[in-house]
Amino acid sequence: MDAQLPHMLRSDAKDNRDRIVAAARGLFSEHGLGVGMREVARRAEVGPATLYRRFPTKQTLIEEAFSVELNSCRKIVEDGCADSDAWRGFSDVVRGLTSLNVRNRGFVDAFMSADPDVRVFSEHRQELLEMLARLARAAQLQGALRRDFRVDDLVLILLAGRGLTSTISATEEEAAQRFAELALDAFHSDSTRRRTPPAPASITRR
Numbered sequence: 001m002d003a004q005l006p007h008m009l010r011s012d013a014k015d016n017r018d019r020i021v022a023a024a025r026g027l028f029s030e031h032g033l034g035v036g037m038r039e040v041a042r043r044a045e046v047g048p049a050t051l052y053r054r055f056p057t058k059q060t061l062i063e064e065a066f067s068v069e070l071n072s073c074r075k076i077v078e079d080g081c082a083d084s085d086a087w088r089g090f091s092d093v094v095r096g097l098t099s100l101n102v103r104n105r106g107f108v109d110a111f112m113s114a115d116p117d118v119r120v121f122s123e124h125r126q127e128l129l130e131m132l133a134r135l136a137r138a139a140q141l142q143g144a145l146r147r148d149f150r151v152d153d154l155v156l157i158l159l160a161g162r163g164l165t166s167t168i169s170a171t172e173e174e175a176a177q178r179f180a181e182l183a184l185d186a187f188h189s190d191s192t193r194r195r196t197p198p199a200p201a202s203i204t205r206r
Contacts, residue, residue, distance in 0.1 A: 017054050019044040024065040028106030033062065033113065062110055069107040070124060072100055077128050081135045087144035087188075090135050094154065094187070095180045102164045102176040109162075112155065146189045157183045 023044035027035040037058055041051040055061040076096035083089030101108050111121050132151050139145035164175050 013054075016044070016046050016050055020046060020051055020054055020061070021064055024061050025104075028062070028065055028110075029104045030106075032106050032109045037061070066104075066107050066110055066121075069100065069104055070111075070121070073097065073107070073111065074124070074128065076100065077131050077135075081131050086135060086138035086142050090139045090145060090187075091184050093132065093135065094157070094184055095177070097154075097158060098161050098176050098180040098183070099173065101158055101161045102172045105162055108158055112159070140189075144189055145187060149187060153187070 020040065024035075024040045027040055027043060037051060038048055040061070041048050044051070055064070076093055080089035080093035080096070083092065111125055113121070129151055132154060136145055136149055136151060136154075140147055140149065161176065161179055164172055164179060
């Protein structure tokens with residue numbers, strides 16, 4: 001029994017940590033970054049002391065909670081930039097980021113925030129925005145992206161897209177897909193060029 005005790009303690013510690021991260025991911029996704037540490041502890045069913053022992057600051061918890069989304073965001077941008085067709089790559093980035101945005105409300109809040117609790121994202125943000133600017137320039141040189149486009153316009157779309165999380169959860173992804181296609185139509189240099197976007201999602205109640 002004594003020999004098993006350290007293993008049991010390590011297992012319990014890992015279980016507590018996993019529950020805390022899962023609770024934080026859920027709460028940040030649902031409600032954004034305003035969620036308090038004690039609320040995370042309550043959902044994880046651990047005491048505040050256990051929470052702070054694993055994550056001494058809210059910043060460390062946010063970093064861990066959004067590590068998967070940050071990697072997904074980077075892959076979306078890198079894959080888009082690697083496409084030999086700049087407009088196609090740009091379009092895939094808009095679709096991918098819009099979908100990621102609607103799946104996790106808190107991630108875009110964290111990624112765009114100047115809050116010191118989430119300063120870890122600032123370097124990633126700067127690097128990815130520079131990559132997006134180069135991709136946009138390539139799409140403009142290709143003649144597909146409107147000449148007056150700025151990366152801030154894409155950020156504006158992402159910020160506006162956060163409102164999609166207030167729709168019925170079953171239609172969020174459908175709404176995100178249509179929203180992305182409508183945005184791409186607005187971004188294209190040829191106003192007569194129109195893709196047929198996905199059918200409107202049923203987001204109004206009658």
